Amino acid sequence: MSATRWVDVVVPVPVRTAFTYAWSLDCEPEPGLRVFVPFGRNRVLLGVVVTVCADAPEYSAKEVLRCVDEHPSFQRQQLAMWYWISEYYMCNPGDALNAAMPGFMQVEPDDESTYTLRDEGVWSLRFASPRHDSDAVNRAFTTLSRAKLQAEALLRYFQLALEAEPEDNRHPWVAVAALTAEDSDIKPAHLSALVERGILERELRPLDRSMDLGDSLLLPELSPSQAAALQELEAEKHEALPKVLWGATGSGKTEVYLHLAAHALEEGKHVLLMVPEIGLVPQLMQRAGRALGPDRVVPWHHQLADGERRALWEHLLDPDSAPRIVVATRSGIMLPWHRLGLIVVDEEHETSYKQQEPAPRYHARDVAVWLAQQKKIPIVLGSATPSVETWHNAAQGKYLRVDLSERYSGVAYPEVRSVSTLKAQALNQQIGPFTQEAFAALQQCLADKRQALVFQNRRGYAPVLTCTNCGWIEPCSDCDVSLTYHKNNRKLVCHYCGLHKDLPDTCPQCRQTAWDWRGLGTERIEEEVEALFPEARILRVDSDSTRSKRAMTDFLQWMESGEIDLVVGTQMVGKGLDLAGLALAIVTNADPMLSRPDFRAHERAFQLLLQVAGRTGRRDRRGLMLVQTATPGHPVLQRVADHDLPGMMELILSDRKEYHYPPFARMVRIELRHRREFVVRDVANYLAQQLLGALGGGILGPDAPPVARVQGLYRQHLWVKLPVGGSVKATKRRLLKEIDGLTFYPQGRSVRVVVDVDPIN
Ligand SMILES: [Zn+2]
Ligand SMILES: [Zn+2]
Secondary structure (H helix, E strand, O other), rough: OOEEEEEEOOOOOOOOOOOOEEOOOOOOOOOOOOOEEEEEOOOOEEEEEEEEEEEOOOOOOOOOEEEEEOOOOOOHHHHHHHHHHHHOOOOOOOHHHHHOOOOOHHHOOOOOOOOOOOOOOOEEEEEOOOOOOHHHHHHHHHHHOOOOHHHHHHHHHHHOOOOOOOOOEEOOOOEEHHHHOOOOOOOOHHHHHHHHHOOOOOOOOOOOOOOOOOOOOOOOOOOHHHHHHHHHHHHHOOOOOEEEEEEEOOHHHHHHHHHHHHHHHHHHEEEEEOOOOOOHHHHHHHHHHHHHHHEEEEEEEOOOOOOHHHHHHHHHEEEEEEOEEEEOOHHHHHHHOOEEEEEEEEOOHHHHEEEOOOOOEEHHHHHHHHHHHHHHHOOEEOOOOHHHHHHHHHHHOOOEEEEEEEOOOOOOOOOEEEEEEEHHHHHHOEEEEHHHOOOHHHHHHOOOOOOOOOOOOOOOOOOOEEEEEEEEEEEEOOOOOOOOOOOOOOOOEEOOOOOEEEEEOOOOOOOOEEEEEEEEOOOHHHHHHHHHHHOOOOOEOOOOOOOOHHHHHHHHHHHOOOOOOOOOOOHHHHHHOOOOEEEEEOOOHHHHHOOOOOHHHHHHHHHHHHHHHOEEOOOOOEEEEEEOOOOOOOHHHHHHHHHHHHHHHHHHHHHHHOOOOOOOOEEEEEEEEEEOHHHHHHHHHHHHHHHHHHHOOOEEEOOOOOOOEEEEEEEEEEEEEEOOOOOOOOHHHHHHHHHHHHHHHHHHHHOOOEEEEEOOO
């Protein structure tokens, strides 16, 4: 048994730090190993070693029970990322561990087997100093003068190294197995000690692997503007800066990504291509596969089978594996990125890059920027409508913006017109959900055998079901919202908690049957459009209709083959489905998105409308987008019509600056939840007082969010504004201290506190 050592272990429980355990197992402790540790009275938890400590803790530490891995399952860089995430996003290291550990790594305590990499790679060692440094060998043996067994192990290495092939100026690799063969006295512990001293270095070496890409690359040819953008992105002058690739829909950002990826591949580096939605993974994989070879392109997302995930994880852990292009959703950032050469975050403005529930509430784009800077590798954030934060960073010189102005496809930006719904209502000229102008345009479009989109950003049939006799509205029993009626399955559904209910036969209040619907959802629009245009073939695209894995691919094929005349859709149309070439888009009602009580409302509305506009138009014909609204002169709509992103950004930034919102301040939202309203109010008020005392200002609230109760829990929000620039670590620590202090306040312990740094909604 080796002498006792100590290790810090992160465990998946809500505590702020790692725990120190004693290590007296036969194998050597190393950061990244999964271990079983006792926790509390009689729990056993699977944790990960983050540090090996030389000194004993001040308390008597419990023993690590068992080590699961033969070699670390996580790399040091991943462990560093967990710490950065837990510090920045004010969560527990265990939350980051939970997010990073895929299902196939979650073993049970009674599963006794040891986990070994399945790869055919061989763990090997070599003398760390270059060969020309001939004195290094002497120095090494001198330092080992009092460690006889380690000196013997090193000697054995040099004996075996004589038979191996050296590479240029380095000493050759020797397999660990050869050094610790039956007939030798060398123990793995001695070799690990030599690695720890920096005398030997250890790697998983391949048996044989070809890195040669040959001429298998079929890269798309670049237009002059794409080639210019590529050159700018790769220029040495701004090497250290994150890049923003700003290019309209159809400007051909993907081709530029593929060229960048090819250059990383040629250097033997992996590439991470991030997309905001799982539905976008197959399309990008297909395009990347065509250009770079299908075998080199691999997906990563939560719907992947365990076996596939494990295969990729092990491939990336292998230091000599052939380079891969990984097309991933946000969790791809958590992979063991040993030899990463490039990160691309496509559609960087998309909110789905931010994890909402559970913690860590991290923004994958921002973590990606951090990772790229740690690794000193290029990162490209691509978008047709960059987020205000990213735009501002570029304006400040923190990022480099590269413009891809010309539309690669040669398609012009569509004509955008606002149509007043007030006027139509006053003149009684509404035709179903449409103004006369929109109806006529739709009629014309279908007569011309062209495709149209009706955009309605609300799913279901009708948001409100009401009794015409007594005015009863069916609310959700657990949330402060009315239930949305879904006519397809005759259900009332809560869009906040997912509660499903059958439509009652009679009104619960007056026992009459006199239901009426108020408001419009996609189902109802679909029904009305069907009635208005009985000949048209209609497709509804929302999160209800696209739930199946294949739906998106099917939809796209139907669209391309012209089997669909008209699409009724929510924002899924812009996010998951890469539609293009429509002749007409009608936005049924822009007002809800323009008037949302959220400082990001205008930014979101602008992005969404520009995205919808980008779905229209072909090379030979300009598209048309009609926006129905009560406020046709709205500044956002004007800038959408003018396709004026810089103007929009300027307007939003000046507002944000005036009211001290991001990117001119950092926001932290503290949400408190409890079954009883007076409890959550009381605790929120107390916390606000404490925070005011601790920070001296910059606290907004507490107040109830627009939907105050969700899933039976009342909510209160407190907002903390932190200055940008300068370290806010100390402030964040004080915040956490005050939150943790709630334990001592009456009822404080029973209130759930959710901290969200840089919240996006
Ligand atoms: Zn009634
Ligand atoms: Zn509900």
